[in-house]
Amino acid sequence: MLQWLGHDGDLIAYNDFNGADGFHSVIYSFVEDRIISRLCLPFASLSSDDRFALSINFSRMYDFRPGYGYCNLPDKWRDEKQPTDDGIYLVDLKNNSTRLILSLANIASAIKEFAPVADEKLLVNHITFNLGGTRFLALVRNFPVAISGGKDGTWNTTVITANRDGTDLHVLPTKAYASHYHWKNQATFAIHSDGPAKHQLYEITDTENASLSAIDRTFFIKDGHCSYSPDRSRMLYDSYPDESRLQHLYIYDLAARQGREIAAFHSPPVHPIDIRCDLHPRWGPDGKCVSFDSTHEGFRGLYLMQL
Numbered sequence: 001m002l003q004w005l006g007h008d009g010d011l012i013a014y015n016d017f018n019g020a021d022g023f024h025s026v027i028y029s030f031v032e033d034r035i036i037s038r039l040c041l042p043f044a045s046l047s048s049d050d051r052f053a054l055s056i057n058f059s060r061m062y063d064f065r066p067g068y069g070y071c072n073l074p075d076k077w078r079d080e081k082q083p084t085d086d087g088i089y090l091v092d093l094k095n096n097s098t099r100l101i102l103s104l105a106n107i108a109s110a111i112k113e114f115a116p117v118a119d120e121k122l123l124v125n126h127i128t129f130n131l132g133g134t135r136f137l138a139l140v141r142n143f144p145v146a147i148s149g150g151k152d153g154t155w156n157t158t159v160i161t162a163n164r165d166g167t168d169l170h171v172l173p174t175k176a177y178a179s180h181y182h183w184k185n186q187a188t189f190a191i192h193s194d195g196p197a198k199h200q201l202y203e204i205t206d207t208e209n210a211s212l213s214a215i216d217r218t219f220f221i222k223d224g225h226c227s228y229s230p231d232r233s234r235m236l237y238d239s240y241p242d243e244s245r246l247q248h249l250y251i252y253d254l255a256a257r258q259g260r261e262i263a264a265f266h267s268p269p270v271h272p273i274d275i276r277c278d279l280h281p282r283w284g285p286d287g288k289c290v291s292f293d294s295t296h297e298g299f300r301g302l303y304l305m306q307l
Helices: 058-064 104-111
Strands: 003-005 011-018 022-029 034-039 052-055 087-092 097-103 122-129 135-142 157-163 178-183 188-193 200-205 212-214 234-238 246-253 258-266 289-294 301-306
Touching: 052 122, 058 122, 087 104, 087 122, 097 104, 104 122, 104 157, 122 178, 135 178, 157 178, 157 188, 246 289
Parallel strands: none
Antiparallel strands: 003 011, 011 022, 022 034, 052 087, 087 097, 122 135, 135 157, 178 188, 188 200, 200 212, 234 246, 246 258, 289 301
16 A cells, blocks of 8 residues: 655655554655654555545455455454444544544445445445545445355445545445546546446546436446546546456546557466456656556566656
């Protein structure tokens, strides 16, 4: 979860594990070449003002999707479907304090009339602050339910948003499928989900009775990692490997409603699927370059591409 902290290019934040203290996050200074502080919980998202962090149960995440969680410690609530004392935590970076702002029991109650799996074992998968750090979006998912024939079933997703302190919770109308998303500003985000045009990339404004507007029904047919450019004029997008094991990288002009492929990279097959390497493309701060991850040269590399 490593990322820059602040705007001076001196500090980074990342998650760490200490056998005695368990999971926590670290703030490290390049200039001083030392750890500045250790926070009480690992972070899943940092607010843009570097004041707050959101934390979730990474052990529970590991049981659900090994490639996304941490294996070091067992989930304390492994046998509980919707614990009242585990869920989404808010960490105050200034005084290194934390509190539970939404329990999984609270979330289950809120989504009950919208989600068919609200009675199943739940967890929070992806969670991020909006651009102002005033609200956050979280994907609530259920552990796969066994279906006939003894095979594992699939999991479903419910999208929720809430204020930074967990109040004013909204359940968004994305039915049972929702995947990658990215905040456009404090109130609007793009998300690949189910909706009026089936599985599409939609733009949604975070309100109690939100509606979904497809960005381009002919272009964003398959799921991909989406992100707005710094000036919000373009969209960066990618794909999972196609039949030829190629991962495609796209740029889409939102005003012109036109997209194009800018690159494609071979993705060697791996097993299990949780240790695959997605492109995860990211914009540079000036919008003139992008970075991405890839294994097309036989190793897992971080690449920078000028546009």
